[in-house]
Amino acid sequence: MLLTITTTHQPATDLGYLLHKHPARVQVFTLAFGQAHVFYPEANDERCTTALLLEISPVGLVRGGGITLNEYVNDRPYTASSFLSVALSQVFRSAMSGICKDRPELADTPIPLEAKITALPSRGGEILLHRLFEPLGYTLTAERYPLDSAFPAWGESAYFTVTLTATKRLQDLLSHLYVLIPVLDNDKHYYVGSDEVEKLLRHGEGWLKEHPEIELITARYLKYQHSLKREALAQLVDVETPDAEETVAKHDAEEIAIEDKISLHQQRLGAVLATLKNIGARRVIDLGCGEGRLLSLLLKEPQFAEILGMDVSHRALEMATDKLRLNQLPPKQRERINLIHGSLMYRDSRLSGYDAAAIVEVVEHLDPPRLAAFERVVFEFARPHTVIMTTPNAEYNVKWESLPAGKFRHKDHRFEWTRAEFQTWAQGIAERFGYNVRFLPIGEEDAVVGAPSQMGVFVLGGING
Secondary structure, three states: HHHEEEEEOOOHHHHHHHHHHOOOOOOOEEEEEEEEOOOEEEEOOOOEEEEEEEOOOOHHHOOOOOOOOOHHOOOOOOOOHHHHHHHHHOOHHHOOOOOOOHHHHHHOOOOEEEEEEEEOOOOOOHHHHHHHHHHHHOOEEEEEEEEEOOOOOHEEEEEEEEEEEEEEHHHHHHHHHHHHHHHHHHHOOOOOHHHHHHHHHHHHOOOHHHHHHHHHHHHHOOOOOOHHHHHHHHHHHOOOHHHHHHHHOOOHHHHHHHHHHHHHHHHHHHHHHHHHHHOOOOEEEOOOOOOOOHHHHHHOOOOOOOEEEEEEEHHHHHHHHHHOOOHHHHHHHHHHHHEOOOOOOOOOOOHOOOOOEEEEHHHHOOHHHHHHHHHEEEEHHHOOOEEEEEEHHHHHHHHHOOOOOOOOOEEEEOOOOOOOOHHHHHHHHHHHHHHEEEEEEEEOOOOOEEEEEEEEEEEEOOOOO
């Protein structure tokens, strides 16, 4: 398995100081499962690349007596997995801790970085790669491998060559890779005990708590051991959140139900926020803002210079004003945000000129005959560069035990779309109004019925994906 890290920070050879590995030398490290080689394919003042090549010993994998065929025939020697995470923690230990004696100020400085991983398994496809890395600020490209190039009909494999680019501290990049590589693989080669919770908290410090996929990451990293997952989440969730405190104290069945509810809410808002940040939006409107939950997240991000919330309910706007404490905000903060009363059924000049619009769990509250008016108001008249829309996935309703068959999730829903219905509607919108659209699931996906919520990202004149 091969990982390369490149920087164009100048002088680029400072990467050697950060990694504590001299660019002019090839270094070999003996690990319990093989050898790690560190070398520099290129090293000059303009560009420097370090490579970590991991050679896994197939014999070492089954040392102690293999008893099943799977222990002998598998992809472990060749694909990025928990072996690579262990190698990172041992070979680049000082860099992962942010220690650089010769360039201490550089260790705390974000620098342009590009990480490329060859043969990275993603048990969740390319969508999962984007869900995990994009909220952390990475631009991601992925090249998927076929199962067998000689037999195209067999389809695609779960393996990708992945390239991540961002301006970050090297310490942060290494920590993200350490945690997320085994999450993508959805497996670990060693026993997972309580010490893994400490590792997750240490390497997830500063980013995991705010990640929209916090529950998926925690569950996969700890190999679905519910007691360990609960222990980790109890320490990660904000202490000021009463629901989280109660969740830890309740028995497992009730805890699972509450965590699922909290997780879906967090993931939905987190996915919208991450997308808004990733596209570089500065002027954002939340259509159907309700009590202001998304607005509260937007207000915390300096990137968003102008925020507008609109809702048809006067009561909801009053509650949003109270929850956001608009009357107590400092003047500069107060200038960034405004709330207005309005309807998505009528053309409104106040909605024009925004970089992006968020429409979170709103469309299903509209009567179907009124959808045409909504479509024109948003996509023809307001016409933001990007529209991010989320809506329930009706197919997933069978997974809710408390929901009677044939019933909607909420009494005021006028309809709920299946994935195919939503995609058909969205693609029609895109074609009529000059947008392109891509779709992302929100929440843990079921192999048959998909994820509980679905998101469409419409980009004016953009690229389908």
